[in-house]
Amino acid sequence: MTSDSAATTKPPRSRASRIRRGLAWTAAVVVLGAAGSGWWVYGHLSGNIDSVDLDRAIGADNRPPKVVENAQNVLVLGSDSRAGANGELDHGDVSGARSDTAMLVHIPEGRARATAVSIPRDTLITRPECKDRDGGTVPGAGRVMFNSVYSLAGPACVVKTVEQLSGIRVDHFVEVDFAGFKGLVDALGGVTVTLDRPMTGAKGGLKLDAGTHRLDGTASLKFVRTRYGYGDGSDLGRIGLQQQFLLAMLSEIKKQDALGNPARLYRLADAGTKSLTTDSDLASLTALSDFARSMQGVDPSTMETIMLPVAYDKVDPNRVVVAEEKASQLWEALRNDRKVPASAKDSPAKGGGGPGAKSPAPGPSPSS
Numbered sequence: 001m002t003s004d005s006a007a008t009t010k011p012p013r014s015r016a017s018r019i020r021r022g023l024a025w026t027a028a029v030v031v032l033g034a035a036g037s038g039w040w041v042y043g044h045l046s047g048n049i050d051s052v053d054l055d056r057a058i059g060a061d062n063r064p065p066k067v068v069e070n071a072q073n074v075l076v077l078g079s080d081s082r083a084g085a086n087g088e089l090d091h092g093d094v095s096g097a098r099s100d101t102a103m104l105v106h107i108p109e110g111r112a113r114a115t116a117v118s119i120p121r122d123t124l125i126t127r128p129e130c131k132d133r134d135g136g137t138v139p140g141a142g143r144v145m146f147n148s149v150y151s152l153a154g155p156a157c158v159v160k161t162v163e164q165l166s167g168i169r170v171d172h173f174v175e176v177d178f179a180g181f182k183g184l185v186d187a188l189g190g191v192t193v194t195l196d197r198p199m200t201g202a203k204g205g206l207k208l209d210a211g212t213h214r215l216d217g218t219a220s221l222k223f224v225r226t227r228y229g230y231g232d233g234s235d236l237g238r239i240g241l242q243q244q245f246l247l248a249m250l251s252e253i254k255k256q257d258a259l260g261n262p263a264r265l266y267r268l269a270d271a272g273t274k275s276l277t278t279d280s281d282l283a284s285l286t287a288l289s290d291f292a293r294s295m296q297g298v299d300p301s302t303m304e305t306i307m308l309p310v311a312y313d314k315v316d317p318n319r320v321v322v323a324e325e326k327a328s329q330l331w332e333a334l335r336n337d338r339k340v341p342a343s344a345k346d347s348p349a350k351g352g353g354g355p356g357a358k359s360p361a362p363g364p365s366p367s368s
Contacts, residue, residue, distance in 0.1 A: 048273035051283030054173070057131055057156035064169045068337040070109040073168050075159055076116075077102055077175040078224070078242075079150065100147065100178075101224065101242055104162060104170070106334045111297040115304045115340060116246065117330065118239045119162070121147035123310055124319050128164050130157035145319070155277060165322070166331040172279050172291070180275025181224075182217035184249075187271040188256065190214045191249050193223065202229030220245065236307065236320070236349060243305035250300035306330065306340065311348040320349050 055063070078101030102119045122145055129140040130153040138153040149158050159170050176184070185191055194212045201207025206222035207229075215223055224242050231237030256264060269285065282288055309326035313319040329344035 048270070048276065049283050049285075049288075050277040051280045052154075052156050052173075052277065053280040054156060054159055054170070058160045058163075062160070064163050064167050066169045066171075067335050068109055071337045072107040072171050073334070074105045074107070075102070075162055075170045075173040076105055077150070077155060077158060077173065078181065079175055079177040102146070102158070102162070103243075103246070104166065104168070104334075106168075106337075107295065107298060108337045111295060112299075113302045113304070114295075114298045115306060115334065116243065117306050117308055117334070118243060119146055119165075119308050120235055120239060120310055120320055121145065122235045122319050123308070124313055124316075124321050125149075125161060125165060127153075127157070128160050130154075130160055132157070166335070168331060168335050172282050174282070175277040176272070177275040178221055180272060182221050183271035183274060184217075184268065185215070185220045186217035187267040188249070188252050190216050191220055191245065191252050193245060193248050197230075199223075199226060200229035202233075203227075205229045236310075236347075239307050243307075247300050247303060247305065250303070254300060304340070306345050307347050309344065309347040323348050 100121060102121065104117045104119070106115045106117070108114075124143045125146050126142045127138075127140055127144050127149055130138045130149075132138050132152070133154045138157065146161070149161050155173060155175050159173050162168075163170055192212060192214050195208060195210050198210050199206055199208040205226045205228055206219060213219075224245050225238075226241060227233060227235065227238045230241065253268070269288075273285075273288075278288070282291060309323040309330065310320035311323045313321050326344050326346065326348075329341055332338075333340045333344065
């Protein structure tokens with residue numbers, strides 16, 4: 001007769017069974033560990049991003065209506081703080097921060113092409129009444145420099161100013177300060193640009209011979225900041241260099257297939273998000289990734305770069321004002337997702353930095 005204890009005794013596991021069980025536990029630990037790492041990475045990168053709720057900061061009723069539902073308008077800002085980490089990059093500490101670069105990028109319905117409109121920072125504009133970063137009221141004012149809006153009232157007021165200027169609803173904004181810009185270029189391994197005339201390095205700027213150059217983050221920062229020693233030394237001339245560099249960097253990202261390479265994507269995301277501010281709808285790694293993937297059909301080689309048509313101010317020749325007739329044609333075309341007419345691209349005031357600068361044609365192996 002078999003005892004109860006004997007009846008309930010489990011047979012010893014075979015060595016193969018123990019190995020299978022050990023492998024299963026190992027796999028479970030690896031999966032859980034990977035998931036934990038994934039959540040850590042997601043939290044780390046998302047935590048890098050600062051954000052602004054545009055509807056709350058501007059007032060949902062104070063914004064232009066959306067005209068073409070599936071088109072997208074993104075305001076890209078490069079902030080020119082020379083304090084802290086940014087101050088170490090170039091020219092030492094300078095108090096305050098300004099929007100050194102401002103481009104309204106229009107991505108039409110279908111996502112096949114894009115148009116980037118640069119707004120000269122020395123443009124005299126009418127600033128609307130805004131809320132500052134602390135919730136206080138900044139009164140409206142006339143004939144103020146465009147790039148002073150950021151330093152006085154922050155990025156939401158820049159968005160409101162651009163919306164008032166253009167009548168275009170800004171769907172998203174992305175601001176990268178110069179420290180983050182440097183890190184992004186270095187994470188790419190550099191960006192290639194081509195000049196058909198030398199850059200002299202005047203007033204502490206970058207010195208380059210005519211030809212093709214591979215620029216690291218520090219040199220790229222000097223490149224987009226260069227004003228004197230290339231072209232006519234004007235802010236309008238610098239816009240040509242900034243537009244050229246934007247196309248070159250987008251071509252580099254596309255060439256490296258950053259979205260298809262997890263390791264490279266992490267390096268870019270970690271570098272790019274450290275100094276990134278966006279609207280609240282883009283303020284997570286998931287939202288940024290989804291938006292980037294939706295833009296994959298946009299070919300940098302077909303992106304059109306335009307400077308907002310401006311004329312020299314009659315009172316202060318060192319400043320420019322919006323050339324209203326041409327600018328109205330430009331904004332109307334973008335607002336209604338139509339081709340920009342040639343007449344809207346001919347600015348009465350022109351800079352000398354753009355015509356001699358060429359971005360490399362996108363391809364699998366640009367010159368270095």
